[in-house]
Amino acid sequence: MNEVIGDNSEVILHFDLKLEDGSAADSTRVNNKPAKMVMGDGSLTPNFEACLRGLTIGEKASFTLAANDAFGMPNPDNIYHVDRTKFAADMDLQEGMIMGFAQPDGSELPGIIRNVEGLSVTVDFNHPLAGQTVIFDVEIINVVNAK
Template sequence: MKAISASSEVLMHFTIKLEDGSVADSTHNAGKPAKLVMGDGSLTENFERCLLGLHEGEQSSFTLAPEDAFGQPNPDNIHYMDRRQFGGDTPAEVGVIIAFSGPQGQEIPGIVTEVSGESVTVDFNHPLAGKTVIFDVEIISVQ
């Protein structure tokens, strides 16, 4: 059986859970495994390091501190916007996730965390920033 190396193509199921057991993301929800090419940037280096050496059919679980997972929240990623910039398709309501256009035209999701008068607070940090996560993997195939 092949082990995962730095250049492997991996087919796997994964679940990312928080310490309280709630599921943040899982390939089981979609009913199909994720395909990953090691080093392609779809997973952080720390997540990839967890996979190195695992074999087809192997299941494993890793607990990652915030620094090793999605990082700590960055105060520079919290923006205050004028309520008039919202409307119709993008309501200014707490908990709403809105995709904004970044400088290179990429979509950047932000979550509305506060609405006060004409000011809307939008947090562009990753939703799992600052959280310890449990990364459960089941390796289906290694190429």
């Protein structure tokens, strides 16, 4: 009997995340390493999880999620102007570059360099796919439901 993905399922899946123009945003197939996640563990947003609910082993599906249902809209409060002196003097800052910024709790938050002008560096901490409609293609490899 095929296990059906439900609230506490452990799911192993391949996924491809694409933008509307067909360009690849993320894929587990690049390194042929399927993703492993547990429904409700926070690794996927509720909208992505809703796409998976009810799927079974071996099933393939494709979902188109509007920006609000995927990574949300860009928030202007997540864009910061950082003094150039906060970066290493020899660092070659380029627009579009993604770099990690240390947080007080020791974690790293990725930021995208949007602009470098004189001593002002504009850093965008919104998700790189914020504001984008995404196409979520999945192939369910295995489903384990807690007994």
